[in-house]
Amino acid sequence: MERENQQTSIPSALIETDAAIIGAGPVGLFQVFALGLLEIQAHVIDALPHVGGQPAALYAGKPIYDIPAIPECSGRALIERLMRQAAPFAPRFHLGRQVQTLQRQPDGRWLLGADDGLALLARVVVIAAGVGAFQPKRLRVAGIDAFERRQLFYGVDDPARFVSRRLVITGGGDSALDWAIHFAALAEYAPASITLLHRRNGFTAADASVARLRALCDANRLRFMVGQISGFEQSDGKLTALQVTSPDGINTPLAVDTLLVFHGLTPRLGPIADWQLALERKQLAVDTEKFQTNQPGIFAVGDINTYPGKQKLILCGFHEATLAAHAARAIIAPEQEGRLQYSTGDARLQRLIGGGH
Numbered sequence: 186m187e188r189e190n191q192q193t194s195i196p197s198a199l200i201e202t203d204a205a206i207i208g209a210g211p212v213g214l215f216q217v218f219a220l221g222l223l224e225i226q227a228h229v230i231d232a233l234p235h236v237g238g239q240p241a242a243l244y245a246g247k248p249i250y251d252i253p254a255i256p257e258c259s260g261r262a263l264i265e266r267l268m269r270q271a272a273p274f275a276p277r278f279h280l281g282r283q284v285q286t287l288q289r290q291p292d293g294r295w296l297l298g299a300d301d302g303l304a305l306l307a308r309v310v311v312i313a314a315g316v317g318a319f320q321p322k323r324l325r326v327a328g329i330d331a332f333e334r335r336q337l338f339y340g341v342d343d344p345a346r347f348v349s350r351r352l353v354i355t356g357g358g359d360s361a362l363d364w365a366i367h368f369a370a371l372a373e374y375a376p377a378s379i380t381l382l383h384r385r386n387g388f389t390a391a392d393a394s395v396a397r398l399r400a401l402c403d404a405n406r407l408r409f410m411v412g413q414i415s416g417f418e419q420s421d422g423k424l425t426a427l428q429v430t431s432p433d434g435i436n437t438p439l440a441v442d443t444l445l446v447f448h449g450l451t452p453r454l455g456p457i458a459d460w461q462l463a464l465e466r467k468q469l470a471v472d473t474e475k476f477q478t479n480q481p482g483i484f485a486v487g488d489i490n491t492y493p494g495k496q497k498l499i500l501c502g503f504h505e506a507t508l509a510a511h512a513a514r515a516i517i518a519p520e521q522e523g524r525l526q527y528s529t530g531d532a533r534l535q536r537l538i539g540g541g542h
């Protein structure tokens with residue numbers, strides 16, 4: 186999803202908005218649409234550098250069967266469809282930023298603060314934070330952290346900066362393979378200057394990606410190596426080589442300029458626990474009328490919430506987002522409270538998506 190979703194990067198400043206959504210997973214994305222139908226525009230913040238939450242990060246290539254009216258689609262395709270559905274409402278995305286603070290202001294609005302200094306002042310906040318902010322699993326090699334953000338990276342924000350002489354990508358999932366394939370296709374790379382390193386000769390990525398990878402290896406565009414990074418060499422403060430240990434214990438040096446690590450993601454509830462919101466077993470307690478937390482104007486939808494009978498399913502999150510949107514409108518535009526308009530008869534919506542002629 187990363188390359189398709191190089192959305193807005195807004196400089197750190199105070200942004201005033203009606204609605205802020207924390208989390209760009211499937212439920213956060215549908216929340217954009219549900220609010221948009223009620224003429225409420227939203228800003229969306231996510232800790233990941235791409236949209237899509239769990240379906241994009243954990244099972245992009247795997248099929249989902251229980252989305253109403255879509256008999257089968259992959260995690261990636263579901264997110265693409267949700268993005269398309271939300272697009273007419275022009276959501277503003279702030280990706281790669283974790284919301285750290287949430288404070289009520291004297292005028293009743295909520296001030297959100299992100300880890301990079303971004304601040305949003307919102308009349309309502311919808312927390313669609315899933316199982317927490319995703320953080321990359323880090324490489325456990327003593328001392329290698331010193332090269333982070335210079336030669337060692339856990340994500341790709343700007344692919345152009347990774348075009349280098351010797352690129353090593355480690356991991357065996359969709360992200361590792363997608364990026365290995367992406368870079369191997371670029372003419373800037375000399376044959377076999379890209380190495381994909383994985384601890385075993387097997388992948389958890391989509392079958393089509395594995396087939397493409399094998400073809401690139403056969404064409405000498407890419408080298409595949411089985412092993413794990415156990416040490417490194419440096420010269421003048423620069424990372425120059427990795428020590429790779431094979432499954433049978435043989436150490437081999439591997440020259441490197443840039444190291445990209447995709448060892449999976451760990452969700453962390455993190456700062457949400459400090460926002461004075463009622464929690465039950467690390468989930469936000471909500472009512473089932475508005476999906477509001479114990480703080481007025483703060484809603485919680487999707488995997489992050491809990492209530493009697495809760496099921497952590499995407500379609501349940503869609504329902505929650507719909508009711509939360511109507512409750513949000515009662516705060517933002519109380520004069521319109523209770524008004525129900527079908528999308529089939531919504532002239533504004535038809536104009537927005539180009540069907541109003």
Ligand SMILES: Cc1cc2nc3c(=O)[nH]c(=O)nc-3n(C[C@H](O)[C@H](O)[C@H](O)COP(=O)(O)OP(=O)(O)OC[C@H]3O[C@@H](n4cnc5c(N)ncnc54)[C@H](O)[C@@H]3O)c2cc1C
Pocket residue numbers: 207208209210211212213214230231232233237238239240243244248249250251282283284285313314315316317318319455456457486487488489497498499500502
């Ligand atoms: C392997 C697997 C298969 C699944 N299959 C199905 C299925 O077939 N059908 C189904 O209905 N469900 C399925 N699920 C469950 C489904 O993926 C979840 O119910 C769904 O992703 C929940 O969506 P969400 O938007 O609530 O949260 P998430 O998808 O978890 O997204 C939450 C987002 O919030 C961000 N975030 C959290 N905290 C912060 C913060 N403080 N600041 C900024 N960003 C933050 C995270 O980075 C994340 O991107 C599956 C789950 C897994 C793991």
